[in-house]
Amino acid sequence: xxxxxxxxxxxxxxxxxxxxxxxxxxxxxxxxxxxxxxxxxxxxxxxxxxxxxxxxxxxxxxxxxxxxxxxxxxxxxxxxxxxxxxxxxxxxxxxxxxxxxxxxxxxxxxxxxxxxxxxxxxxxxxxxxxxxxxxxxxxxxxxxxxxxxxxxxxxxxxxxxxxxxxxxxxxxxxxxxxxxxxxxxxxxxxxxxxxxxxxxxxxxxxxxxxxxxxxxxxxxxxxxxxxxxxxxxxxxxxxxxxxxxxxxxxxxxxxxxxxx
Amino acid sequence: xxxxxxxxxxxxxxxxxxxxxxxxxxxxxxxxxxxxxxxxxxxxxxxxxxxxxxxxxxxxxxxxxxxxxxxxxxxxxxxxxxxxxxxxxxxxxxxxxxxxxxxxxxxxxxxxxxxxxxxxxxxxxxxxxxxxxxxxxxxxxxxxxxxxxxxxxxxxxxxxxxxxxxxxxxxxxxxxxxxxxxxxxxxxxxxxxxxxxxxxxxxxxxxxxxxxxxxxxxxxxxxxxxxxxxxxxxxxxxxxxxxxxxxxxxxxxxxxxxxx
Numbered sequence: 460x461x462x463x464x465x466x467x468x469x470x471x472x473x474x475x476x477x478x479x480x481x482x483x484x485x486x487x488x489x490x491x492x493x494x495x496x497x498x499x500x501x502x503x504x505x506x507x508x509x510x511x512x513x514x515x516x517x518x519x520x521x522x523x524x525x526x527x528x529x530x531x532x533x534x535x536x537x538x539x540x541x542x543x544x545x546x547x548x549x550x551x552x553x554x555x556x557x558x559x560x561x562x563x564x565x566x567x568x569x570x571x572x573x574x575x576x577x578x579x580x581x582x583x584x585x586x587x588x589x590x591x592x593x594x595x596x597x598x599x600x601x602x603x604x605x606x607x608x609x610x611x612x613x614x615x616x617x618x619x620x621x622x623x624x625x626x627x628x629x630x631x632x633x634x635x636x637x638x639x640x641x642x643x644x645x646x647x648x649x650x651x652x653x654x655x656x657x658x659x660x661x662x663x664x665x666x667x668x669x670x671x672x673x674x675x676x677x678x679x680x681x682x683x684x685x686x687x688x689x690x691x692x693x694x695x696x697x698x699x700x701x702x703x704x705x706x707x708x709x710x711x712x713x714x715x716x717x718x719x
Numbered sequence: 720x721x722x723x724x725x726x727x728x729x730x731x732x733x734x735x736x737x738x739x740x741x742x743x744x745x746x747x748x749x750x751x752x753x754x755x756x757x758x759x760x761x762x763x764x765x766x767x768x769x770x771x772x773x774x775x776x777x778x779x780x781x782x783x784x785x786x787x788x789x790x791x792x793x794x795x796x797x798x799x800x801x802x803x804x805x806x807x808x809x810x811x812x813x814x815x816x817x818x819x820x821x822x823x824x825x826x827x828x829x830x831x832x833x834x835x836x837x838x839x840x841x842x843x844x845x846x847x848x849x850x851x852x853x854x855x856x857x858x859x860x861x862x863x864x865x866x867x868x869x870x871x872x873x874x875x876x877x878x879x880x881x882x883x884x885x886x887x888x889x890x891x892x893x894x895x896x897x898x899x900x901x902x903x904x905x906x907x908x909x910x911x912x913x914x915x916x917x918x919x920x921x922x923x924x925x926x927x928x929x930x931x932x933x934x935x936x937x938x939x940x941x942x943x944x945x946x947x948x949x950x951x952x953x954x955x956x957x958x959x960x961x962x963x964x965x966x967x968x969x970x971x972x973x974x975x976x977x978x979x
Contacts (some may be wrong), residue, residue: 529897534835537842537888549834551841558834574809574818575794581811581844582797588848596856596869598876609856609869614856628797635790 479507480559482541483523486510488707489659489700491552491587492540497651498556500694502563508699509543553580556648565651567643576642579632579649583656586625591662591708593617593715603705603712614715618667622660623674630654630675638677641686653678654685659709667717671711740819741803743783746770748967749919749960751812751847752800757911758816758929760954762823769803770905772798813840816908825911827903835900839892843916846885850916850923853877853975863965863972872976878927882920883934889913890935898937899944906948913938914945919969927977951971 480499484492486508498508512518526548527535536550542558549555557577560566566576596613597606633641641649657678661668672679685691694700703709740759746768759766772778786808787795796810802818809815817837820826826836856873858867893901901909915940921928930942932939945951954960962967 534838534892534895536838537845537885547831547834550838554834554838554841571807574807574814578794578796578810578814581814584841584844585797585848588845592852597872598880600876600880606872609872612857612866612869616860620858620860625797632794635794 461517465665467718479544480504481507481509482540483509483526483543484540486518486520487701488704489655490540490708493655493701494552494583494648494652495540495542495559496558496699497556497561497655497694498565498648500699501651501688501690502559502565503690504559504563510539552579553584553586556652560648565648566647567645567647572642576649578649579629579641580652582625582628583649583652586656589621589625590660593663594710594712597661603710607714610712610715618664618715618717621672622664624665626671626675626678629679633677633681639681641648641681646685650681650685651691654682654691657682657684659703662703663709663711664716665711670717739804740764740874741767741769742800743769743786743803744800746778746780747961748964749915750800750931750968752909753915753961754812754843754912755793755800755802755815755819756959757915757951757954758819758823758825758908760959761906761911761948761950762825763950764819764820764823770799811839811844813844816840816912818909825906825908827905827907832902836907836909839889839901840912842885843912846916849877849885850920853923854970854972863970867974868974870972878924878975879975882924882927883931886931886935886938886964890938893937893941899941901941906945910941910945911951914942914951917942918946919963922963922977923969925971930952930977 471581482492482495482499484490484495489496496508498505509518510520510523512522514521523539526532526541526543527539529535532546532548534548536548538550540552540555541548541550542555544547549558557573557580560576561568561573566573593614594603594610595601595606596609603610633639636642637644641647641653684694703711705711740895742752742755742759742974744750744755749756756766769778770780770783772782773779783799785805786792786801787799788797792806792808794808798810800812800815801808801810802815803809809818816825817833817840820836821828821833827831853868853874854863854870855861856869863870895901896902897904901907901913946955963971965971
């Protein structure tokens with residue numbers, strides 16, 4: 460099950476020394492790491508998903524914990540996901556994407572495009588945090604079942620107010636750039652991220668999304684076009700794409716979804 | 720009361736054309752805009768705090784709303800604060816700071832320093848969102864009084880778990896860089912931001928902070944050193960520094976603070 464991860468590594472060790480990207484993230488969920496995985500997959504850039512490798516090959520969660528506990532490489536990230544490039548540790552999804560974007564053709568080269576791509580990605584970050592908090596409104600240290608009553612309250616406001624607010628904002632941003640892509644005319648990591656947000660929301664809140672998507676046709680078309688890209692389609696059909704689950708950011712709890 | 724804002728603008732119109740920064744943020748609170756204000760103040764860079772100007776001089780909240788509703792300048796920010804530089808609109812506090820930092824000596828020039836400064840600032844962003852949600856765990860659209868019971872629950876976990884987790888992380892990051900400054904050897908926007916977080920938390924959670932600060936001596940010394948910098952001290956003593964209040968991100972509700 461982990462064999463493909465090695466296959467995707469460069470065989471030539473000189474290439475490996477130059478370009479080896481190590482992604483560190485929880486091995487059993489899509490979570491925030493998925494935005495980085497999608498960027499690597501679309502760009503066709505080899506990466507090692509370290510915590511998904513078996514421990515005997517230097518993987519597993521302990522490999523991640525070890526780095527987070529060490530001071531050897533300087534500034535340590537607050538939390539996963541983080542990227543290791545040589546001796547550089549780089550934390551925060553949006554920061555990782557703004558680092559990878561210009562290096563692998565996932566954002567135009569000019570400064571304004573980069574700043575605006577990152578700006579949109581930071582709104583994705585905020586949105587994802589709010590999506591997460593629908594099922595964890597009190598504490599990340601408590602089980603969902605222990606904050607279910609509060610989750611129902613928070614989720615009811617989320618599907619009524621925040622979900623349409625964010626999606627209509629992204630629809631508008633897309634239209635402001637012509638309606639096909641968020642930044643420039645080629646695909647960027649922002650397009651990939653909005654695909655992930657849309658499919659995650661459909662999993663978590665199918666009823667609410669059926670309603671809200673009616674007002675965001677460009678976003679729906681964008682997500683379809685991302686899913687149809689050859690490398691993304693291959694990735695989604697592979698074992699590398701983890702399934703959605705109720706251990707993840709996007710969780711399907713019917714009691715949190717909109718009433719029809 | 721708004722006169723000083725004009726005084727701080729460049730008089731030479733050619734300079735003004737080149738360097739005029741317009742900050743757009745809610746005029747009556749520190750909020751997320753304060754991190755940007757502190758950067759401008761420390762750098763001695765003139766800026767216009769647009770929404771704090773009277774309407775007859777082109778200010779007020781309507782000036783901000785007008786920009787957010789217009790499509791004329793391209794990509795619109797999701798929410799304040801945002802910066803206007805010529806025809807560029809730039810949203811998200813951390814993104815604004817990473818734009819201003821290298822231009823005004825508030826971050827070292829090399830890429831790793833910039834990436835790590837931004838990484839730390841994104842952890843500040845997350846922390847500030849969690850601080851906000853202690854008094855708004857259910858919805859930003861409800862009054863505190865209408866989510867007080869849930870706020871008490873969320874805040875109790877916050878002061879017990881999240882507050883020490885974040886502050887101890889920042890203490891460790893500071894120590895990893897020698898203990899005086901977060902990035903490099905000179906002051907950066909990250910140092911200014913952590914000062915703001917610390918004084919805000921002392922206002923909001925004085926009991927909890929009295930306890931947690933014992934384990935973060937370097938952070939305390941950093942905040943003291945920022946407050947003593949001539950430009951910051953002058954700013955804090957001026958009318959430009961708005962007072963803390965219960966309309967802001969950092970709110971003092973004794974019932975949310977730690978039990979002694």
